[in-house]
Structures are given as structure tokens and as C-alpha cells.
Amino acid sequence: MLTVTARDLAGNTATDTLTVTFSDTTAPVATIASPTSNPTYSTTTSSLTLGGTASDAVGVTQVTWANNRGGSGTATGTTSWSGSGIVLQSGSNVLTVTARDAAGNTASDTLTVTFTGFTFTDDPISAQSGVIKAVYLTELRTAINSLRTARGQLAYSWTDSTLTTGSTQVKAVHLTELRTALNQAYQAAVRTAPTYTDLSVVAGTTVIKAVHINELRSAVRAL
Structure with a gap:
């Protein structure tokens, strides 16, 4: 509101007012x-x-x-x-x-x-392949941690944090941890966890196969 006041020599005053509405129409x-x-x-x-x-x-x-x-x-x-x-x-x-x-x-x-998504070595792995390489697990760990970080989760703490081809033996615990870490990322995204072949992985009994790795790769790409 704008107010204008007039005053004479005797000190008498009179006022008039004007209400002004400023409309901001300029976009940021x-x-x-x-x-x-x-x-x-x-x-x-x-x-x-x-x-x-x-x-x-x-x-x-x-x-x-x-x-x-x-x-x-x-x-x-x-x-x-x-x-x-x-x-x-x-x-x-x-x-x-x-x-x-x-x-x-x-x-x-x-x-x-x-x-561009995730890329993996020997993709897909042939069902006839009898060799599960350390690089397959390393790549999955990197991809899964990326998915976890994107959803506010900490990187997973892996058994045998460094896997070396020709030196580190691929173990049942490695597969179990990959599934657990990925399932947690699915849970954070409010998505149904993937289904897996050989749901129970037993050390010394379960043979880690190409299908296990291929399933994890597909689940990573689907999230």
C-alpha cells in the first residue's frame, strides 16, 4: 500500500492511498x-x-x-x-x-x-564351461556394489576381498554373499528378490556352475 500525505503551513494534513499488487510473472x-x-x-x-x-x-x-x-x-x-x-x-x-x-x-x-549398463567377461557363460573364473565374481561384486551405493547402501564386505585368477579358489560362500548383497539392493529398491538355481548353497557340496553366474548377471541388469 502506497500512502501520499499533503501538509499545509498550519500543519494540517490529508492523505490518499493506493494499493498496488505486484505480480511476478517472470520465470526463473x-x-x-x-x-x-x-x-x-x-x-x-x-x-x-x-x-x-x-x-x-x-x-x-x-x-x-x-x-x-x-x-x-x-x-x-x-x-x-x-x-x-x-x-x-x-x-x-x-x-x-x-x-x-x-x-x-x-x-x-x-x-x-x-x-550403457554392466558388461561382463564371457557373456553369457556357456553351460558346458566347467571353469568359473575369479574375474566373474570380481565383476559381479563391482556391479552389485554400484547398485547398492545408488540406493543408499554401504558396499558389501566380501570374504576374500581380492580374488586372483589361478590363485583364489571360488567358494560357495562367494556365491552366497553375491546373492545376499544383491537381494539387499532389491529390497532397498522395493523389488521382489530374484529366484536362483540351487537355493541352498553348501560348502564342499554345491558345485558353482555357469547358471549361477548367469542368473546373477541377469538380476543385476534387471534392477
């Missing part, structure tokens, strides 16, 4: 700067952190992100913001960042991220 500006300012990006990891800036004539109140393949959240910060733990699905993921001001005006920026 949202910009994605990290991991790239380009419109497209490719990665081999299943989790991504976005970062960037936002500005507005009056002030930015909130910055949010959304993935067209599923998932959304609120970024940390406004004029300088970041969004972490964004889970990617295999293939194309269109990430949209939206800045909002106090008047409800919004503006967005997008980044199309291609997640």
Missing part, C-alpha cells in the same frame, strides 16, 4: 552444469549426481529433479544446487531439473543420460 532460470553442460551424457555407473545453478528476479525457493524412467527428489541448495543418488536405468534416462520461485513460476533444464 535453471541450468545443469555437472556432470556436463551438454544436452547428452553417457555413463557406465548406475548412479549419478547432478549440479548446477538457478536464478530469479525475486528469488529461487526450490529446485527439484525427476527421471522419466522413475525417481524424483529435491536438490540441495537453490542458486547453487546439487542432486545426488539419482538411479539410472539401462538405456536412455531424461533427467529434468525444475527451479521454482515464490510466485510459483517454474523453469526447467534437461539432460539425457545414457546408461
Whole structure:
């Protein structure tokens, strides 16, 4: 409200008022700067952190992100913001960042991220293959820990943390741990755990086969 007051030499006054409503119709500006300012990006990891800036004539109140393949959240910060733990699905993921001001005006920026998924040695492993290599387990451990990290879980603590081809014997416990770690990632994603051949793995009795590794690889890619 604007008030105008007139005063004469005797000190007499009179006023008039005008109520002015300011309508903010100017949209803010949202910009994605990290991991790239380009419109497209490719990665081999299943989790991504976005970062960037936002500005507005009056002030930015909130910055949010959304993935067209599923998932959304609120970024940390406004004029300088970041969004972490964004889970990617295999293939194309269109990430949209939206800045909002106090008047409800919004503006967005997008980044199309291609997640190339996980690659494995000897994929698929032939059922006739009688050799389960240490590298198969190492690759699965890396992939599963990536899925766990993307869902806010700690990396799994593995038995025989370093597996050496020709030196480390592949054991039943290694297979059991892979299944357990992956099942926990499925649980965190509110997904039904995979089903496995030879559900009970017994040390000294269960022979680790190609089907066990191939099942885990398929389950990793499906999450």
C-alpha cells in the first residue's frame, strides 16, 4: 500500500492511498552444469549426481529433479544446487531439473543420460564351461556394489576381498554373499528378490556352475 500525505503551513494534513499488487510473472532460470553442460551424457555407473545453478528476479525457493524412467527428489541448495543418488536405468534416462520461485513460476533444464549398463567377461557363460573364473565374481561384486551405493547402501564386505585368477579358489560362500548383497539392493529398491538355481548353497557340496553366474548377471541388469 502506497500512502501520499499533503501538509499545509498550519500543519494540517490529508492523505490518499493506493494499493498496488505486484505480480511476478517472470520465470526463473535453471541450468545443469555437472556432470556436463551438454544436452547428452553417457555413463557406465548406475548412479549419478547432478549440479548446477538457478536464478530469479525475486528469488529461487526450490529446485527439484525427476527421471522419466522413475525417481524424483529435491536438490540441495537453490542458486547453487546439487542432486545426488539419482538411479539410472539401462538405456536412455531424461533427467529434468525444475527451479521454482515464490510466485510459483517454474523453469526447467534437461539432460539425457545414457546408461550403457554392466558388461561382463564371457557373456553369457556357456553351460558346458566347467571353469568359473575369479574375474566373474570380481565383476559381479563391482556391479552389485554400484547398485547398492545408488540406493543408499554401504558396499558389501566380501570374504576374500581380492580374488586372483589361478590363485583364489571360488567358494560357495562367494556365491552366497553375491546373492545376499544383491537381494539387499532389491529390497532397498522395493523389488521382489530374484529366484536362483540351487537355493541352498553348501560348502564342499554345491558345485558353482555357469547358471549361477548367469542368473546373477541377469538380476543385476534387471534392477
